[in-house]
Amino acid sequence: MNFQGARAVRDLFVAALIFGLSFTSNQALAQDNGAIHLGVQTCAASTCHGAVQPWQNSVVLQNEFVVWSTHDAHSGAYKALQSDRGKRIAARLGIGAAHESGTCLQCHADNVSEDRRGNNFDITSGVGCESCHGGAENWLGTHVSGLSDRPTLVSLGMYPTDDPVKRAELCLGCHQANPDRIVSHRLMAAGHPRLSFELDTFSINQPAHVRIDDDYRQRKPVTDGANLWAIGQAVAAGNQLRALAKSMRGRNHLFPEFTFFECGSCHHSYTNAKWSPQPGVGLGPGEPQLYDANLVMLRAIAEGRDSKLADTLKSQTRALHRATRQGASAVARAADTLAGTVDGMTRNLVENPLREADLKATLATLVSRDHSSDYVDFGAAEQATMAAAALLDSLGRSAPQQLESLYEATESPTRYSSSGFRSALAKLRDYLN
Ligand code: HEC
Ligand code: HEC
Ligand code: HEC
Ligand code: HEC
Structure with missing residues (x-):
């Protein structure tokens, strides 16, 4: 067996250990349409999505590449594997170099197989445009012609990121467990950050590279926060x-x-x-x-x-x-x-x-006393905090101090105290009444 082959077998073996036996290195993600991925550079020309400033007279911002490469954590996802922490995790798991291991690349890059990497494809780009928007082989031509509508592009393999259910499946494929990717405790114990996700908060924090205006609303359905x-x-x-x-x-x-x-039901002081x-x-x-x-x-x-x-x-x-x-x-x-x-x-x-x-x-239910027994553990408290932020925002209400108290109470899973969280919640309850 050659070196590549040996590595592939080892990756599969390690993946089976880390993800449970269901996982193989080439498991399809929600957004995988089977097409060739042309690479971030293909999207990044200055007249396409690589403008320095947003274009005023264009339907899309056109500076998506600059936003992604300078402000979006996804553009650094591959580099994270080469960081001290990334190296330490991989060394503990005994999987060789993290940035060469399918185990890590599955979530930290656009890890399609070799035969589906176009000329401009570069694995070091991390989680690039096609990791979310789908391999562009079959839709790029129609897309640049400017004549195509959304349903046509989606039928050619562009991923429907505007559909909230599809978007959730896309993000959760890397940010939480799904049946094809069971993230293991071994990965956490080796020092990987605990994964937690909330679609609205994370869509804002990514940061979003869209402008929701009249013309967007004509092209796509808009789901509020x-x-x-x-x-x-x-x-x-x-x-x-x-x-x-x-x-x-x-x-x-x-x-x-x-x-x-x-995590806290085992990891707390006895x-x-x-x-x-x-x-x-x-x-x-x-x-x-x-x-x-x-x-x-x-x-x-x-x-x-x-x-x-x-x-x-x-x-x-x-x-x-x-x-x-x-x-x-x-x-x-x-x-x-x-x-x-x-x-x-x-x-x-x-x-x-x-x-x-x-x-x-x-919102009233989430902050009510009846629900307080749901907040013994950190997980529900953390989700309730992000929920309060999303709900207040959609209701057009602002409660910066009360939210700040909730954020403080859920800052760290290991220092979490349910009584501290409940008193922060009571502040929001009083404010809403
Ligand atoms: C199931 C998907 C998944 C797998 C597999 C995975 N990661 Fe991650 N990793 C993530 C996500 C998502 C984050 C960001 C978590 C957050 O901040 O919410 C992350 C964050 C990290 C970070 C912190 C990055 C930073 O900027 O602070 C490092 C380091 C890391 N991962 C290394 C690894 C290594 C090494 C492997 C392989 C052993 C690996 N990851 C496997 C999804 C994954
Ligand atoms: C982590 C996932 C993710 C990555 C990576 C990503 N996008 Fe997006 N993109 C989205 C989501 C979600 C939306 C908002 C939903 C929508 O409009 O379809 C969006 C919207 C867009 C839009 C707006 C479309 C419109 O109709 O107004 C463009 C253009 C775009 N992305 C281009 C890019 C480019 C170019 C890259 C790479 C430089 C990129 N995206 C990387 C998820 C991603
Ligand atoms: C292919 C896997 C993948 C997909 C799909 C993906 N992410 Fe991520 N995401 C990551 C990884 C890996 C990181 C950590 C990168 C780092 O810090 O180096 C990350 C980081 C983030 C961060 C920064 C987290 C922090 O703590 O700073 C946000 C926000 C985020 N993702 C939102 C989203 C949203 C919203 C979607 C869906 C539209 C999405 N992601 C889809 C892999 C993915
Ligand atoms: C059912 C009990 C249980 C749950 C739930 C649990 N762990 Fe653990 N965890 C353990 C045990 C047992 C160890 C091994 C302790 C040792 O090696 O000394 C461990 C070790 C760890 C370590 C390594 C600590 C060290 O000092 O080596 C980390 C980090 C960790 N767990 C994180 C997590 C995270 C994050 C979660 C939630 C996603 C979680 N654990 C859920 C039982 C649990």
Whole structure:
């Protein structure tokens, strides 16, 4: 076997260890359309997307490349693998150089196979235009002709980033678990940052390289921040549940994959016990709890719109938590059931977007005392903080001091205190009343 071949086999082996046996180095992502990727330079000409300043008379900004290369973390994703931290993680995992390992490149670059790399393709560009917009081989010609409409381009393989469900699947493919990519505790233990994601916040922070104006609205549907938030929660919960079910089914070892659990249910000091039973979860102190932050958010949305759905979510979530006492196949079954409910909710959110009254009700539920037992763990508190920001913004309300307190209370998972979070939440509750 030659060196490349040996490396590919080793990458597959390591990928299987890190992602569970389901993962192979060439697993298709949501946005993978099978086409040749032409490379960031192909998009970056000054009359295309590489202008220094936004163009005033153009339908798109045209400085997307400059925004991406100077302000967007994705352009540095490959370089992160060559940083001290990147090298340290790879050394601990024993996978050779991080920047040559498919295990890392899957998320840190546009890692299509060699035969799908065009002349200008450069792996060191990191997460480039085609990682999100899809390989351009079949749509570039029509796209530069300027005559094509959006549906035509999408039919030629351009990824529908404007569709909120598709966008969530795209981002979550690298930012959280999905059934094809189960991020392992081993990767975290080797020093990788903990992954957390919220679609609206991260879409703003990327930073966005679009201008939403009249002409954009003519070409594409626009989803406001609160609805992006809600759909992002539903897609994340569905992904997580299907990944959990898959991982539990294929299990032939003693321990389940720890990343499906709240990090803080194991990683907290035992000399300073928190001893907080969680009625919503149905488990007692001392029992590790599955990460359920997205489900907590979905329940808050349901409570204001459909109390029957809220009850179903509550009882099925509780059943899932309690199934962890019974074993792997009980967890897989409960996760499948709940995933069905969540998928129905995703469809409903697309067909009946949240309106002002729903946003107010959801925010009131999230900050209410009744929900305080949901914030024993860091995960739900972190999501509730990003939710509050998205909901306040969509309601046109500003509460900078109250949000600041929430951000402070969720700054670090290891220093998190639920009582500190609850008092920050009470400030927002008082302000809203
Ligand atoms: C499932 C996708 C995924 C895989 C696989 C992955 N990463 Fe990451 N990595 C991310 C994401 C997403 C972030 C950004 C997290 C955030 O800030 O929210 C990140 C962040 C990092 C950072 C911090 C970057 C910075 O600027 O601070 C380093 C270093 C890193 N990853 C190294 C690695 C190495 C080395 C590997 C392979 C062993 C790897 N990653 C595998 C998705 C992944
Ligand atoms: C991490 C994912 C991601 C990367 C990387 C990325 N984009 Fe985008 N892009 C988006 C999203 C999301 C939108 C907003 C949704 C939409 O308008 O389709 C968008 C919108 C756009 C638009 C606006 C389209 C319009 O109709 O107004 C252009 C143009 C664009 N991107 C070009 C680029 C170029 C060029 C690059 C590389 C230099 C790039 N993008 C890199 C995700 C990405
Ligand atoms: C191909 C994998 C991939 C996809 C798809 C992807 N990301 Fe990322 N994203 C990364 C990696 C890797 C990093 C970390 C880069 C670094 O810091 O070096 C990152 C970083 C980020 C950051 C900066 C995080 C921080 O802590 O500073 C934001 C914001 C972000 N991504 C938003 C998005 C959004 C929104 C989408 C979907 C439109 C998306 N990403 C799609 C891989 C991806
Ligand atoms: C079910 C319990 C459990 C859960 C949940 C859990 N871990 Fe761990 N973690 C452990 C154990 C056990 C170790 C190994 C400790 C050792 O090596 O001394 C560990 C080690 C680590 C380490 C390495 C620490 C060191 O000193 O070597 C990191 C970092 C880490 N975990 C991060 C996380 C993150 C992030 C999450 C959530 C995504 C998480 N863990 C969820 C049990 C857990």
